[in-house]
Amino acid sequence: MSADMEQWTFPPKFDDSYFPDAKSRYWFPHRETMPSGDRDAAILKRLQEVCAYAYENAPFYKRKWDEAGFHPSQLKSLEDFEERLPVIRKSDLRESQSAFPPFGDYLCVPDREVFHIHGTSGTTGRPTAFAVSQNDWRAIANAHARIMWGMGMRPGDTICIAAIFSLYMGSWGALAGAERLGAKAFPFGAGAAGMSSRCAQWLDILKPQGFYGTPTYAIHLAETAIKDGRDPRKFGLRYMYFSGEPGASIPAVREKIEDYFNAKVFDCGSMGEMTPWMNVGGSEQTPGMLCWQDIVYTEVCDPNTHVRVPYGSRGTPVYTHLERTSQPMIRLESGDLTVWENSPTPCGRTYPHLPMGIIGRIDDMITIRGENVYPSEIEAALCQLDGYGGDHRIIITRDGTMDEMLISVELDGNRWSQGEEQHKAFHAVVSSHLHKMLGLRSVVEIVAPNTHPRTDFKAKRVIDDRAAFNEMQRRHEEASA
Amino acid sequence: MSADMEQWTFPPKFDDSYFPDAKSRYWFPHRETMPSGDRDAAILKRLQEVCAYAYENAPFYKRKWDEAGFHPSQLKSLEDFEERLPVIRKSDLRESQSAFPPFGDYLCVPDREVFHIHGTSGTTGRPTAFAVSQNDWRAIANAHARIMWGMGMRPGDTICIAAIFSLYMGSWGALAGAERLGAKAFPFGAGAAGMSSRCAQWLDILKPQGFYGTPTYAIHLAETAIKDGRDPRKFGLRYMYFSGEPGASIPAVREKIEDYFNAKVFDCGSMGEMTPWMNVGGSEQTPGMLCWQDIVYTEVCDPNTHVRVPYGSRGTPVYTHLERTSQPMIRLESGDLTVWENSPTPCGRTYPHLPMGIIGRIDDMITIRGENVYPSEIEAALCQLDGYGGDHRIIITRDGTMDEMLISVELDGNRWSQGEEQHKAFHAVVSSHLHKMLGLRSVVEIVAPNTHPRTDFKAKRVIDDRAAFNEMQRRHEEASA
Numbered sequence: 029m030s031a032d033m034e035q036w037t038f039p040p041k042f043d044d045s046y047f048p049d050a051k052s053r054y055w056f057p058h059r060e061t062m063p064s065g066d067r068d069a070a071i072l073k074r075l076q077e078v079c080a081y082a083y084e085n086a087p088f089y090k091r092k093w094d095e096a097g098f099h100p101s102q103l104k105s106l107e108d109f110e111e112r113l114p115v116i117r118k119s120d121l122r123e124s125q126s127a128f129p130p131f132g133d134y135l136c137v138p139d140r141e142v143f144h145i146h147g148t149s150g151t152t153g154r155p156t157a158f159a160v161s162q163n164d165w166r167a168i169a170n171a172h173a174r175i176m177w178g179m180g181m182r183p184g185d186t187i188c189i190a191a192i193f194s195l196y197m198g199s200w201g202a203l204a205g206a207e208r209l210g211a212k213a214f215p216f217g218a219g220a221a222g223m224s225s226r227c228a229q230w231l232d233i234l235k236p237q238g239f240y241g242t243p244t245y246a247i248h249l250a251e252t253a254i255k256d257g258r259d260p261r262k263f264g265l266r267y268m269y270f271s272g273e274p275g276a277s278i279p280a281v282r283e284k285i286e287d288y289f290n291a292k293v294f295d296c297g298s299m300g301e302m303t304p305w306m307n308v309g310g311s312e313q314t315p316g317m318l319c320w321q322d323i324v325y326t327e328v329c330d331p332n333t334h335v336r337v338p339y340g341s342r343g344t345p346v347y348t349h350l351e352r353t354s355q356p357m358i359r360l361e362s363g364d365l366t367v368w369e370n371s372p373t374p375c376g377r378t379y380p381h382l383p384m385g386i387i388g389r390i391d392d393m394i395t396i397r398g399e400n401v402y403p404s405e406i407e408a409a410l411c412q413l414d415g416y417g418g419d420h421r422i423i424i425t426r427d428g429t430m431d432e433m434l435i436s437v438e439l440d441g442n443r444w445s446q447g448e449e450q451h452k453a454f455h456a457v458v459s460s461h462l463h464k465m466l467g468l469r470s471v472v473e474i475v476a477p478n479t480h481p482r483t484d485f486k487a488k489r490v491i492d493d494r495a496a497f498n499e500m501q502r503r504h505e506e507a508s509a
Numbered sequence: 510m511s512a513d514m515e516q517w518t519f520p521p522k523f524d525d526s527y528f529p530d531a532k533s534r535y536w537f538p539h540r541e542t543m544p545s546g547d548r549d550a551a552i553l554k555r556l557q558e559v560c561a562y563a564y565e566n567a568p569f570y571k572r573k574w575d576e577a578g579f580h581p582s583q584l585k586s587l588e589d590f591e592e593r594l595p596v597i598r599k600s601d602l603r604e605s606q607s608a609f610p611p612f613g614d615y616l617c618v619p620d621r622e623v624f625h626i627h628g629t630s631g632t633t634g635r636p637t638a639f640a641v642s643q644n645d646w647r648a649i650a651n652a653h654a655r656i657m658w659g660m661g662m663r664p665g666d667t668i669c670i671a672a673i674f675s676l677y678m679g680s681w682g683a684l685a686g687a688e689r690l691g692a693k694a695f696p697f698g699a700g701a702a703g704m705s706s707r708c709a710q711w712l713d714i715l716k717p718q719g720f721y722g723t724p725t726y727a728i729h730l731a732e733t734a735i736k737d738g739r740d741p742r743k744f745g746l747r748y749m750y751f752s753g754e755p756g757a758s759i760p761a762v763r764e765k766i767e768d769y770f771n772a773k774v775f776d777c778g779s780m781g782e783m784t785p786w787m788n789v790g791g792s793e794q795t796p797g798m799l800c801w802q803d804i805v806y807t808e809v810c811d812p813n814t815h816v817r818v819p820y821g822s823r824g825t826p827v828y829t830h831l832e833r834t835s836q837p838m839i840r841l842e843s844g845d846l847t848v849w850e851n852s853p854t855p856c857g858r859t860y861p862h863l864p865m866g867i868i869g870r871i872d873d874m875i876t877i878r879g880e881n882v883y884p885s886e887i888e889a890a891l892c893q894l895d896g897y898g899g900d901h902r903i904i905i906t907r908d909g910t911m912d913e914m915l916i917s918v919e920l921d922g923n924r925w926s927q928g929e930e931q932h933k934a935f936h937a938v939v940s941s942h943l944h945k946m947l948g949l950r951s952v953v954e955i956v957a958p959n960t961h962p963r964t965d966f967k968a969k970r971v972i973d974d975r976a977a978f979n980e981m982q983r984r985h986e987e988a989s990a
Binding site for chain 1 (some may be wrong): 610611620621623624625626627628630635636638641664665667673674675676681688691693694695696697698700701704707710711715716929981
């Protein structure tokens, strides 16, 4: 069946002159809408090719897999893939590059075929270098153009890229996609003093259709423009796509951006190592993010066993490149937290999807009465509720020998002012919704809007006083002894 | 003869798979070493094509030339070109874009063929947008790869681009050239807080052969690296090429950079509007900058008449694109100041050259006894002298009815300490050298090193007290009347 799939080859080959029919919703109609079972069969075949390639060309994978007792010839099903192949972690990449500088022993092409070098910021310790071959750059450009087409952008549109151009792959991938799409790329960048005012001036002059950046920056840009006497709604933006942080899937943040610019907001983005990072990315008709499985194979996995969780469950994305050959990532653990679904999508694409985007990090996990709870999951659940006042606090304490979780939730001003009936109704909704989402009961308290002090995106919303409780109890026992 | 010239067509066509013989000093041996008269004949033919193209496609040029009474059919010689075609100025471009936003009525391709948008910073008033078509981007990449080959860089080299990626064309042109050269491009960028330390860290890891930035930034980077405990000489850089400011042709700055990094320093760069801006750029064997005339036709002109000055004279460069079609610049006045020569070059290229690079701006000009003098010319002349202590001041005053120029020049510490004989000898050398360079006598004073307070690159070195003198005299006469 892979013969039917548009430009589906390994090593990848791309026709850079290809464009879909101007009226088509899809860049590759067949690849995007085929029955998912057929796609999975094709993906398995591709995974066999990718694994054989990596085993042969990357001592890194040979070593890892030999240690795990896996050989590519043993790969007969997607279950083999998740059960027999170990995940790799960012620390594995750092160690490899430290031992085999600068690109590690997972560089699968000759050194002189490296076309671009980017990397992690390495604010703590050794950074990781991304060595991208020219063919991989084309793979990135083609994948991103395809997903941007799915968002609604078209050849001839002007697309402003307002994120720093440096190590960070976000801006470069967005640019490569805009170029391949036949758009007018306006790579304004970001990061230096005074750039936001000037960016707003240029948006006013150019009236671009598309915008890429981080959610935080888009809000800052709108506020700067307003301070300068400009109306961001007059920039005429239609499509704003984001990565680098999960804000674009948080309703409050998304709505704020949509309101500032009167534009449609799309979330996307996996990891710099994984670029094309739009492999998880929204489409014009489908909220949240689709997993474009024929570009990068995404498995949402149990964080401990690294086996896929059922659709409807939460887990951590594990990513595998299907179209890159210079430093292919095979089962790279993201450490992110998401919920995946496989219901039909409004856009008609037959991909699994992440309706809430990326909702946090697995290492934020806390354990309550033996159940794993992610504060970001509580936040995502509350954000789905009408009437949520915008902030909350989670207090974990110990009542006797039992962990207790108290969630203090703000109600919005309108409903708060309608009196106690409304408070009670909201209390019931929150309690039952959280019970369903978390699989455990919590004590819910409804409070007035603005009860909890606002800080920033990374507000400290969890107060765990069990350690203090235990310490007090220990002292008390010692004193009594 | 243009049939013999490698890839010499209009509209330009490029073979992106072309590379010269690995041992060749030249990218295009014939185009670079042909007799200059033959090249001038080919350039005239190309100018006829470019002018006909612009007249037909750009209302801007039609209007300007109609007003000046010029029609492309009248162009029969390079003298016609300089005498009949008016220069255009940056203000003309701004006015055109203000009347015909966003790209002005000198955009010669359909709007949707625009591939990249960059521009001027517009810190004062309306910025100017550069609309670059995909074919023009290829022209830029091919021209820059060719000149970087001339500097000594080769496919497979790693090239770090440490200048901000935004409106500014310097970084993008350097990147496009590195990509076309088949180098490993490391577009690190610059401009955000903390980037210099990280750039130094990456240079230590990657050991690149090439580096692009501004001279000021290279010095800052070396000083940051040293503060961080790194040795910039251990980065292993071999080729450092610069634009954005004239420092790389100022001996003191060039030597400082060469000493910090133990690398060869190249100056290049014309104007953002003119990209490929390396059209004036150094080669491995020839100091200063060559005018790569078959890429961009450079005329060094009298600032008033805009007719070429004889070789050996100073003037202002006026630039004309020969390989760009989206917004071709035809006789764009730079406002820069230089001296051009046409003597044989050590590298064997038959181009005119600018041995001192760009030495200042024509609007810095001061008039002394009817002679035009450029402070930057004095600085350049002093920098050529052994024994120059690194700073000087120019004091212009009025002695009776005559302008007088006093030049106070530092001698270096070594020679200063050798006593009065040396002071006198240096005085004689400075006086005669300046007389020859400026065509007028000045009063020279030799002072100890570090007499003049150091500020920065744009040190205020000229003190003109004639206005104060005249004002005093006027008051004196009024009082006496």
